[in-house]
Structures are given as C-alpha cells and as structure tokens.
Amino acid sequence: MRGRAGPFGSGLVLDGSPWPLLWACLVSFGLSSLQQACPPRPLQAKVPGTCLLTIRVLQAHGLPSKDLVTPSDCYVSLWLPTASSHRLQTRTVKNSRNPVWNQSFRFRIHSQLKNVLQLQVFDQDLLTSDDPMLSVLFDLGTLQAGDFRRESFSLNPQGEERLEVEFRLQRLTDCAEQLFSNGILVARELSCLHVRLEEAGDQKQSEGRVQLVVPGSCEGQHEASVGADPFCFHCPACWEQELGILLQDAPQEQLKVPLRALPSGQVVRLVFPTSQEPLMRVELRKEEGPRELAVRLGCGPCAEEQAFLSRRKRVVARALKQALQLDDDLQEDEIPVVAVMATGGGIRAMVSLYGQLAGLRELGLLDCISYITGASGSTWALANLYEDPEWSQKDLAGPTATLKTQVTKSKLGVLAPSHLQRYWQELAERARQGHPTCFTDLWALISEALLHDEPHDHTLSAQREALSHGQNPLPIYCALNTKEKNLTTFEFGEWCEFSPYEVGFPKYGAFIPSELFGSEFFMGRLTKRLPESRICFLEGIWSNLYAANLQDSLYWASEPSQFWDRWAQDRATLDKEQVPLLKIEETPTGAGRIAEFFTDLLTRRPLAQATHNFLRGLHFHKDYFHHPHFSTWKATKLDGLPNQLTPAEPHLCLLDVGYLINTSFPPLLRPTRDVDLILSLDYNLGGAFQQLQLLGRLCQAQGIPFPPISPSPEEQRQPRECHLFLDPACPDAPAVLHFPLVDGSFREYEAPGIPRPPEEKAAGEVNLSSSDSPYHYSKLTYSPEDADKLLCLTHYNICNNRERLLEALRGALQRRRGRHQPQ
Template structure:
C-alpha cells in the first residue's frame, strides 16, 4: 500500500496537502533562513542571543549577537513565531509571527528595539520540499520488486534442476524460499559460512530469494556481499579468509595506536552531526576483530618509537622484523585498517538477481525500557532501504543516519561505513564490553575480564544493561572515552528519520500496523517512535534471537523458511519464542511443538508446517547439533577409528569453545565447526528437496484456486 494525498482548505490559510499511508501523515514544510548581521560597537557582539521556533526540527539556536546563519524547518500550517532574546536580559525579546512573512522575500529587522541595536536580522521564508524522502508504503520498494522479478528466473532454473522437474515453472508457480540465520557471535558467523557452502554444494543456494541475519550472522553476510558474485563462486576462498580472521590474535584491537584511531574517527562523526554513543566504539573494535589489512613498512621514526619506553609490551607484540632489515628492521604486523564498504554498495550484488536479497535485523526500543522491553519494534536494513514495517516508513539505505523532519531530508550526512551498522546489529556485546573497558588499562586485561564473567555460566545469557560509574582512577582506555563510558551504552544510536511525522486518526486500525501486545503505548501516538528525536536500536538478541520478522511480512509472501539456529542452549527455544510472538501478534506461523524425543535428542533437521494455515510459511529448522556427524565424516561415509576425534565437537552451553564471548578460535575448533555445519546441511538434502517440492506444490495449488 503506497502513500496518498489529501487536501484540506482553510478560510484563513492556503490549502494544505497531506501525504499519508494510512498510518503516518506528512504535512507541508516551510523553511526559515535567519542571518545575523553585526551593527554598532563590535565589542558588544559578544553578548549571547537565542533563536527559537517552537516545534521546529532544529530546536533552540544559540549565537553571539550579530554573527551566524541559521535555518528552521517547521510545519507550514502552524501559527509559529520566531522568538529572539538576549540570554543575559530575558526582557529584551523579539517575536516575529511567521505567517505574516511574505514567501521568498527578504525581511530586515533590528534587535533589540528598546536600546542601541546590537544586530540586524535578515529573514527569508521559503516553501520546504514538496516530495518526501521517506517512503510511506507497506509493500516492498520498487527496487526490491525489480530484484525479485530477476531473481525468480534464477530460482526457477535452480528448482527445475534440483527437483528434476519435467517442465519449466511458470512465474506464479515459483515459491519464495528464504534463509533465516540467528545470532551467536563468531559461532554464528562461522556456522553460516559452513551452511551456505553446504547449500551451494547441493545446488540449492540459487533456490533462495532472501537471506536474513541478526547479530553475529550479519558479520558473515556483510563480508560475503562485498563480492557481487559471491554465491556464483566456490566459497573456499571466503572461508579461508574467515579462518584468518577467526584465529588471529585480537589484542591489537585495543592497542593504543588503534584507540587513537577510534577516538579520531568518533570525533569526526560527532563533528558531522552523528549522535555519540558507546555502540559506535564497539563498532570500531568489532571491525578490528573481523577485518584485517596488512600494514605497510614503517620508517626509522616509528622504529625509534618502538625502541623507546613509549610503547609497552602490548604494542610491541604488534611489530615484527624484516627478514633482512638492518637498523630499519621493524614493521607493523597486520594492523587492522578502516574498511570502506557500505550497505548501499551491496546493490551491485543484486543487479542481475545473482544473489539472494540480504536483510539485516535490529530492534528499536526506548532508552528507559531497555531492561524490560515493554516496547519494541522491528527495524530492517537492506541494500535498498532501512525502515519500520510497523509504520510503513522507509528511507534509502545511504541516507540512514542523516537528519529528517516531516518526511523530508533536512541534513544529509555521509553514508556510514558498514561497520557502524554491524555495531548496531550486534551490540549485544556492548554491555559487557563497556563494563570490561571500565576496569582495564591493557588489552590483555580487557579480554581476560570480558571472558571471566562468563566462565561459570551454565548457559548463554543476555547481559543485563546497567548504568555504572567508571572507577575513580581510570585506565588508559577509559580515559580516552570518558564521555562515551559514562553514558548508557545503547542510547541515541542514530537520528530518527520518522521525526515530526504525525499519525493518521485511524492508524491503530490499519491492517499493516502491528501493535506490540505487551505494551499500551501503541494506543498513545505521542509516545511512539515518530515523536522521538533519536532511534534506540538494539541487537535483536536482547528480545528474541531471530531474524525472522522481515520474512513474515504478508507482502513478501514467503513459502518456506530455512531456519538456521546457532544457539547452544535449547535447540527449539528461540523458534518457539518466535511462534509465541507470532501467535500474540496475529501473524500466521506454524506451531513449534517438537516431540519429547526431539527435545531430548534434536536431529540435524526438523520440519514444521500448519496445513490449517495456508498463509503461514513452512519452517525447516536446523539447530546447531552434533548428532550423526560423530559417526560419519560425510553423509553415508562412516568414520574410521582414526577419524573419531574429528567428530567430537563441544557444543555444551557451559564450557564450549564456541561461547559467544570467545573472540578467537583455534584452527582445530574453527575447522570442526565449519565441517559440522556443512555436514548437517548436506546430510539433510532429502528433507530440503522435499520441503522445496512442497513449496512448489503449494504455489500450484494456490494457482488452481485463484479466481479468474
């Protein structure tokens, strides 16, 4: 459902056009430009003035008298005033009714009027942009629809081959099949590589139209989609790069040289206008953990610094000798460098429908409700758009982080590198990370402390969010980021692109407005997200470890979901939470009711469907288990006695080497996990093909009963 326009006429004011999707309403916008020109004695210009337009996007503006240019965006229909006053003399005020200003004409005023003038105000009111930058619509954007049209041809050919069909599939017979990956840190990233390689080997990867990720699985997708042809190639190369990142030492991520780089980049982001939050620091650390570019050789100046007392052992461990070096014989070991890839760059990987469409998930909450989640909304990120299906509001992905008001772009910021989005998608780590940084002055102390709190857990637990004061004597790390560390780690992640939009009077009854059943806030529009200046975006693992919601949008019409679950505790727990959530929200989804035997000993693959709900997708669930892999090195190939050790993969929730706090794996552990997840997919090839065959049959059945 797209946006539509309404016109309202008033007796005193011009006709106003409203744009709405039935949930949100955008009003017409005006822009006021204000220039302050100095008059009289220049010394008096040091007095401070404040300019205010109530309800404007920009809020109060402070300046020295007679200097500066300002602008205000505000709803055109409101009877607004420009208020100017001296901060040291509140009685000296100037109030200008904006409705009286002629459009596009310069108006000059003197301030103050009751004493010698300090400055001249030059005012100019103009119409704001007519067209919205925010897309108000509840269906897929035109770019996604065009992609699906191309992808269908790839899927149809792949299904014909995989299912050995006699005839080509007609367009309305092609099912929509999706991969849904959960979070789980480096464990999730590694496992997704193994499972995608398994689907590729079986010839089933081209049958997939969507792939969604959350938390750690987004790291794998972000890496893969740097290559526009990744799914058409052998995944051995990307897998080897993954191994390099997973097994490398992570101490360098918190070396002083890296911390200064983080500090510099965060300061530049703040200068551009991005809100400051701890998640941004986590994003840069996470980038250093997962991306690596070899540093260049360095000159004698840095060698001298290396040999001085200014570098401790933590920095020294990041240096190595040239093979034949002499006095200039040191260079940096593989220092992580900024990674320039952006989310919008992934459009190239979709240009011909050659890969599935990736969708990354986050949860929007309220700062004061982080511990209880009385309020939450799913936010999705794709290479085309970022938005909230609940409100039917989306923006182009390259504009995420820019400032919007009333659906229009008012300040465009450069598109963030994808690492800052990964910091949002995976900020489950940020709470414990923040606590560890408080008390650490050396990188080794940090990692030891981070792991220590999790050592005795009997299962993986979501860290509790809390506000905590740093120690009186802060370490080197905390000193660099005092402002960040004393704030709540996850608040104010980005500017709210829905800011200023109003609610349609019947929004609550719109068929696509999905209410949060646990909260009463959805009936109070003034407390919903469009009224907030910032979004509070979180890792979905704080609520449910799933990336399923984008696939449950009725406009995407997904037939089959391949559920890739990377939890160490409870093979069906998160999927059952999804089912319960869907039941509460009235979203069609099959009941997840495994048998007692399946609960006791889950297999590699489980099928869930509900014939009574034809609109609900079927779910083929792949928990992270080590079952027949213990006895078979490949499907149907028994292990020899010498190979038995290779089949022992520790997935215990208490002492597994794959706990989500582990940031470095041994070569043996990463190889085992890759082989296990690859095997689990390949060993389930019969169930996979049968589920896809049923999806085709389901489409054909719907075609037969579709009215002419």
C-alpha cells in the same frame, strides 16, 4: 482514485473527497492489497478538516493536600503535540483543594490526525519539582465539528477528586492542508525559515553570541553569531509559531517575531533595538518546505526490491529446474519464494553461516534462495560476503580461509594505543559531521578490528551492486528499537530492518533509502544529509551488546523461556476493538515514587545507542490503530498512545534482537513478501527449539501466520539435524525447515555416507555445551581446530539433509502452484 509512484515510493493523500472514508473502511476490513495493486500518489489538492478547538479548564474538586495542614497550590498543564509545540498551563491557584481557573485555550487541529490531549494537574513547589496529582489522556476524535461538551474526569471512580473541562469544536472552512499518509503515519506541510544576522551600520563586527529559538521546529534552538551564514529552521506550516532572538550576554533583551506575519518568499529585514552597540539587523525569509517526502510511506516492498525479485526469479527458476529435475520451465507465478533465516550467536553464528552457505552452494541450492536475513553475529558473515558482488557464484573456499584467519588471530592488539587513537579520531570526525556520539560507535570500531586487519570502506547501499542482475539473494539485517529508559525490551520493542535498498519499520510502514540512514529528518523530509556510515557502524548496531539494562541482564542470566513466560503472562495486550478513547493515568504516590526509582534503575540503558530518528515529527492517522499492518509485532498498550511512540523521539535506540528473541524471522513474515519456505539456521547452544517456539507463540498472539512448533519429547531430548514444520490448514503460513546446531551423525561420518575412520574420531567431537563450549558467544578467538570443527559440522548438516531440502522445495513449489490455480 488517481495514482502514480513518486521518487521515494507512494503514500495516500487525503483530498477532502469521499475517498478518505472509503479508504478507512477498506483498511478496517484488512484489504491492504488495494494499496499494492494501485499505490496512491501525493496529490496537490488541499485537505479540508481543520478545526478550531477551544478548551476551557473550569475547576477541580477534592484535590488532596500536600500535607495535613496546607492545601495545594495547583495549576493545569495542557499538551497537544499534533497542534502545538508548547505545553500550555493555567495560572496557579493558591491554597485550595477546589481550585477554579476558568481559563480558555485554543488550538488548530486536523480531523484526519489522531489528536490526543494530555491534561495534568500539578501542585506547585518552589523548592522541588512540581508534584503531579492527576493526569488525563483524552482522545479528541470523540468530538464532532459543532460539538460543545463538558467532561468531568475522575482519578478514582470511588473518590471525589475530579477535573471539569469544557470542549468546543468549530470547523474552519477557509483552512486546508496537504497531507501525505499511508493510513498509519501522516506527514504535514513544512515551512522553512532562513535567518541571517548582520550588524547595522559600519561598526566593527561584534563577537557576541545570539540564541535563535523556534519552538516545535526540527532544530529547536541554535546558537549563531553576527555575520555567520544563514541558518534554516524547519517547522510545521500549520502551527502558530514565533522566532525568538536572545542575546546571550543580555538575556533580558529579546525579540519575538510571529512567523504567520511574515510574507512567504519575501525577505524581511528588522533591526534588533538592543541597548548595546552596534545594533543588529535580522534578515528573515520564510518559504514553503520540500513537498516530496524523503521517507517512503508504504507497507509493501519498495520498487527496487520488487525489481530485484523479478530478476532473481529467473535465477531461482533455473536452479529449481535443475535441482528438482523438472521437465518444463517454471512460469513466473509458480516460482516459490525461499529464504534463509540466520540467528545471532557472535563468532559462532558468523562461522556457522559460512559453513551452511557453502553446503547449500555445494548442493546447487544457493541459487534457489531469494532472501537471507541475519541478526547479531550472522550479520557479520553477510556483511563480509556482500563486499564481493559475485560471492554466491564463486567457490567459498577463499572467503572461508580468510574467515579462519580472522577468528583464530590474537585479539589483544585491538586495544593498542595506535588503534585507540584511530578510533577516537574517527569518532571525532563522526561527531563533527553531526552523528550523535554513543558508546556503540566505539564498540563498532573495536569489533571491526576483531574481524578485519584494516578498516573497510564498504557501505550498506554499496551492496546493491551484488543485486544488480539477481545474482545473489537479497540480504536483510535485523535490529530492535526500544526506549532508552522507563521501559524494558519486553514492554516495548519494534523490529527495524536494513537492506541495501531501504531501512525502515514495517510496523509504521515507513522507510528511507539505506544511504540516508543516520541523516536528519523532520516530518518526512530530509533536513540534513550526513555522509553514509561505513557498514561497521551498522554492524555495531546489529550486534549491540552494550545497550542492556538490568532487566535485560536478568533475562540473559536466567532460563530465557521461563523469564519470557512470566513477562508474556503479565503483559497486557491491546485489542483493536478496545482502543482507549479516554485514559486516566495513575500519578505516583509515596510508595509509587519508590517503585518508580527501582523501575528507572532496572530499565535505564547507560550505554544506549543513538541514531537520528527518521520518523521524527510525523503524526498518526486517526485510524492508525485499525490498519492491518500496524498490529504486526506490537508490544504493549503503549501502541494505543501515539504521543509516546517512536515518531515523538529525537533519536532511535537500536539494539541486538537477542534481547527479545534471537531470530531474524520478522522480515520474512511480512505478508507482502509472500515467503513460501524458510530455512531456519539456529545457532543457539542448548534449547534447539526454544527461540523458534518463543517466536511461534508471539506470532500466535499477534495473528501472524506461522506453523505450530511442536517437537516430540524425543526430538526435544535429542534433536535431529533437520526438522520440518508445516500448517496444512493455513496456506498463508510458510513452511519452516529448521536446522538446530547439533552434532548427531557428524560424530560417526566425516561426509554424508562416508564413515569416519577411528583415527579421525576426535574431529567429530564438537563441544556444544551451553556452559563450557569453546563456541560460547563471549569467546572472541577460536583455535584452528575448533574453527575447522564448526565449519565442517555446519557444512555437513546441510549436505547430509539433501533429500529433506529437495522435499521441502518440492512442497513449496506445489503449494505455490496450488495457491495460483484458478478456483
């Protein structure tokens, strides 16, 4: 297998040789390290495997009547998103419980894709929406080239309702296609169609508007005017598509042009024979789309992150040698990967993280850290700190003083008319640039005003300067992607990570450069680049409090562990050996429609966040579900239904991870990052181990190496400042040194080993109650005394556990050495 890395990383290209089969076998045995050791490259060879699928919808039997008297008027809808942009349908058969259609449909499919056909029987209704009667999902991967098969799909094994369909699959030997894949997602060839409208003759230019439509393209439809600049459609090259041109003033007049009939690279001019004057000339030019992907398909860290780690190891090695008083220099493969994990918690999390990072720096241990992950409020602290490229090499007294000024100032001015006017002006400019409009952007600007006196022009990609010579840990910010409606966060949630280098989904092995987040993509290619958003708009995503649905609100209002338990028990898991090849879907009955209404009421997110989806248009590899990285953090059986997963959505719906588990652990648990020790900084009020235990149970369910979280009853009642969790039987599980937000010995000591004088006792009393604490997440303004107490408490808890930290670092070093000793 030849290999080289492209400018955006690497991906597997299937070339028709035995390599695809070998790769699939290796993946099924979990040998993902091959991909990292020898990253495959995009090949120019075309991939055979295109087949002609003929589907003949025969008949149905025993369909229910829509009332007691009149039989149903039925038709069948066919939806195959890997082969067509259209939902095709049969004719309607009137007044029959046993309709016969006998209609054939043809699709070009590729055998390397996960082709899932949806067949639906509808009862046509002229007054209301058509009623679904039967829905079938059929995996076409069960067919082999040359097969002729007749299937009878039954809604109920005991019932008589069934649909009969014939399938014929024939290999097309003269068709091949270039595919890019990482074993999970597949990018196909792309075509570009440039369209320009001109007037024929010398008549005065018309002011009429024209609608251009290419179904299945990235753009879908576009309104244009005669004489305007050319417009470009991006669409899959392999599909049988056509351009539709409609006059808005005369919709009955339209022109349709099959794209396959256009010669590639040549200009074709047509005259639209309209009944109106002046006539309109259509200029068309079809060409190949970009070959290189702008989306990196790969499950390991990007080349920039690997280069950073190499630079950071030199800093970590010096810091560890000094902290642990080692005699000899550390070899590169001996250096442990140590990370800081910070939870969310609003202003409380931001202030606490400042205090703890100052403590680590005072102990000389901040340079031992390679990664820092944050969620919700802790991302505010990281975004502030990384504006200074040398922040961890300086005294944090200055940034801390600035922080105190911001968290103690009055927040009433953020809604002043002058501020509101500025917000609307910037939101209008974003909309003009092409960003989807959503309430989260307004929240982002308000939260920026809460934490800063003036807008900051800093961006996420600008933080690369703070990593240029390994001088700071690599920051990773976490968000959760979910569905805008119909599913709760517990039913579907995917972890999304943001770093100065990349933004992406580890679950899919798909990443883009951070400066391209928010731009428009299709089939892995960049179709419209938008200006990079200021980091405040990302902070609005990471701390998105306004994408909650009623179900999420019930979770927050109840005891989280009990609520999570109920959902976890009811949630169906999907075993990799039980991927559904055929699924019959229940259709809503009268009672089902009532339940559907309440489900919609509970799950709809009225203020959902919206960002252009950089996975849009990508298809799934036929063996995607068996890929070892795809199973990580999968949520429900929806993962077995590729037509309903994130690449099918036009927009992402990103929100605060606290709607599921208040943690930023997931990026550190990716096996490709190989983290040895995680300093867990937990800012939850009450339940010192609750979120960590929820995470541990999720890891156990998903087979992710993680130490058991089993504090003693005494530790549960009165948690200490620091707890170490290990799993000696699992060398792949990181050690976790857990720092809950507690005020144990801080009440008695103003600094480690220095008792607090009687007149300073009040300074040691920190109210961390989950009900009436001044640090509740809803509190946006702290008193100077409360801000000082929280900063001092978190700083003290780190410094007071110096020996526990050094002991954990020694353990991480020993385990790293043990793992790399020759067997």
